[in-house]
Structures are given as C-alpha cells and as structure tokens.
Amino acid sequence: xxxxxxxxxxxxxxxxxxxxxxxxxxxxxxxxxxxxxxxxxxxxxxxxxxxxxxxxxxxxxxxxxxxxxxxxxxxxxxxxxxxxxxxxxxxxxxxxxxxxxxxxxxxxxxxxxxxxxxxxxxxxxxxxxxxxxxxxxxxxxxxxxxxxxxxxxxxxxxxxxxxxxxxxxxxxxxxxxxxxxxxxxxxxxxxxxxxxxxxx
Numbered sequence: 001x002x003x004x005x006x007x008x009x010x011x012x013x014x015x016x017x018x019x020x021x022x023x024x025x026x027x028x029x030x031x032x033x034x035x036x037x038x039x040x041x042x043x044x045x046x047x048x049x050x051x052x053x054x055x056x057x058x059x060x061x062x063x064x065x066x067x068x069x070x071x072x073x074x075x076x077x078x079x080x081x082x083x084x085x086x087x088x089x090x091x092x093x094x095x096x097x098x099x100x101x102x103x104x105x106x107x108x109x110x111x112x113x114x115x116x117x118x119x120x121x122x123x124x125x126x127x128x129x130x131x132x133x134x135x136x137x138x139x140x141x142x143x144x145x146x147x148x149x150x151x152x153x154x155x156x157x158x159x160x161x162x163x164x165x166x167x168x169x170x171x172x173x174x175x176x177x178x179x180x181x182x183x184x185x186x187x188x189x190x191x192x193x194x195x196x197x198x199x200x
Contacts, residue, residue: 081097
C-alpha cells in the first residue's frame, strides 16, 4: 500500500513538470485488451494457528473507458475468470474461481511526450464460485471494496497505446465450511497488467 501511494505521488510530481497538453478529450472512449496477473497478499487467513494462502493467477482482461471531461475517464475492468489454489500450511486443500469487475475514475495526467501516466480510484465487486475443498463444503462470500489504480500509456500511434498498470484491490471474504463460519479471508491483491489500448 505504501509503495502504491509513493508511486502515485512520484507520477503526479513528474507529470506536473511538463507543460499541459490534453491526453484525452471529452467524449473519447477507449477499449483495452491485455493480461492481468493477480497476486494476493501473503497469509490471507489463519485457521487454528495455520496460515491459509490464496495462490496467484494470470488471465486475459478487457477495459472500457469513457471520458466525461478532458483527461478524466470512467473505466470498467472485466476479465476472464481467475482460478486460484487455496493452501493450508503450504498444502493445497482447494480452489476457487472469481470475477473482479471494477469501476474506476481515472485522471490522465497531460504531458507533451508519448508517455502518459494516470491515477485512479474506484470500487470493486468480487464474486466467487466453483469453490471446492478436500476439507468439506467450502463457500466464500462475495466482496465489495475500494480499488486504487496507477499506470501509464505509451503512445505507439495516434490512436493506439501500450498500457502498463497496477491496481490494489480490497477483497475480503468470509469463508464457511459445511455451513459453519470458518474464518475471514483477506485477499487484498496487487493486480499487474499490460494491454493494448485503442482510442475511438
């Protein structure tokens, strides 16, 4: 979390040194196709003194962004369902799938170069399904949480750019086993992305 805050501050400071130039205009919209790597925090929960860990996963991602003002866009993030192993004390005990649709407001910092940074904040909804466990009937509740976003577009054509971004998403869920509350699980992943973004 501290790393992301420092990155946002540095990006904003560097961009502020450049003379203003609109990166995106009101009414523009973009579509992005890429890959997202989800890296949950370490030790997501504790059961009887033993740590529970949710594994990493990479899946295709899709973004849509509409610019309501110059340089200010509302973005929707979608993805192919992520598939995570669940381990207890280092041994796999189950797995789950989830979808993390996220809506963010992004500010694209104007620059006079091909490098165009941005920062954003939004809300995430995560739903889990196809959850299984060798311990019994494991269930994970859906989650709502804040999502922070930062990254940069590198312009390769007038309408196309390569995007590199990172998100921190607050994903907390309650696990139940055979219908009984088991533990709260704090997934809180970093999501690292790379994509091609096209402006229309």
